[in-house]
Amino acid sequence: MATLLLVEDDEQLLSVTAAYFELHEFKIFQSADAAGCLRVLENNHVDLIVLDLTLPDEDGLVLLRKLRTKGDTPIIVVSGRTSGDDRLAGLEFGADDYLCKPFLPKELLYRVNNILSRTGVNNNTSSISEFHGWVLNLDDKSLFSEDNEEAQLTRHEFQLLSALARHPGRIYSREELIDIFNDLEGPESTRAIDITISRLRKKIEKDVKKPEIILTVKGLGYKLSRNSSS
Known part of the structure; x- marks a missing residue:
C-alpha cells in the first residue's frame, strides 16, 4: 500500500482528497501546515507528498526547498498559483509535477500513479x-x-x-x-x-x-x- 502525505490548509479539500485516495487503497497522512508536514516526515515513511503552496506558517516554495534538502521523496505541487512563472518556480525548486487548482481528483490520482510507477512503488493490495x-x-x-x-x-x-x-x-x-x-x-x-x-x-x-x-x-x-x- 502506497503512502501519501497531503499538505493542504483548506480543511474541506484536504478531507475530500484524503477520502478519495483512501478509496483507491492509499495510506494517508494529513497536515494543514509546514510544521506538521515536517513532523510527519520525521516519524513516518512517505512514498509521495502532495503539497499546497499557500500555507499558514510558511510559503510552500520555502518548504519545498527544505524538503528537497532532506531527501528525494516525489512531490506534486497542487496550488491556486496558476501563472507560468509560478509553475516554473515550483519545478525549479524540485517538484516532480505541478497541478493547478481547481483540479479533478481523478487527474491527481493519475499523476500520483504515474510518478509512483516510475519510482517502483507498488500500490497493489490483496487481490x-x-x-x-x-x-x-x-x-x-x-x-x-x-x-x-x-x-x-x-x-x-x-x-x-x-x-x-x-x-x-x-x-x-x-x-x-x-x-x-x-x-x-x-x-x-x-x-x-x-x-x-x-x-x-x-x-x-x-x-x-x-x-x-x-x-x-x-x-x-x-x-x-x-x-x-x-
Whole structure:
C-alpha cells in the first residue's frame, strides 16, 4: 500500500482528497501546515507528498526547498498559483509535477500513479476479498458464492462492490462512490449509484427487501456490513 502525505490548509479539500485516495487503497497522512508536514516526515515513511503552496506558517516554495534538502521523496505541487512563472518556480525548486487548482481528483490520482510507477512503488493490495459467503477476485474481476456459483457483474457493479469490500463497515457517501469510477462513462449522479446498488443487491442478497450485505445508512450513504447480522 502506497503512502501519501497531503499538505493542504483548506480543511474541506484536504478531507475530500484524503477520502478519495483512501478509496483507491492509499495510506494517508494529513497536515494543514509546514510544521506538521515536517513532523510527519520525521516519524513516518512517505512514498509521495502532495503539497499546497499557500500555507499558514510558511510559503510552500520555502518548504519545498527544505524538503528537497532532506531527501528525494516525489512531490506534486497542487496550488491556486496558476501563472507560468509560478509553475516554473515550483519545478525549479524540485517538484516532480505541478497541478493547478481547481483540479479533478481523478487527474491527481493519475499523476500520483504515474510518478509512483516510475519510482517502483507498488500500490497493489490483496487481490481477494471474502465477505458473507462471497469471494471477490480483484485480478480476474469475478465474484463467486461459497457454492462456487458465479455472479455476473457489470464493470461498474464490480468497481462499486470492490470499493465497499475493501473497507467493510465504512460508510461511503454517494458522492464518494461516484469518484471511484476511473472512466468517463461511469455514473455521474447519485441516482445512478442507487440504481447500481439495487442491481448489486439483486445478485448477492438473499432478500433484496431486507439487505444484510450492502446496507443503506440513512442520510449518509452505503456500507458493506462486517457480518450478516450487522
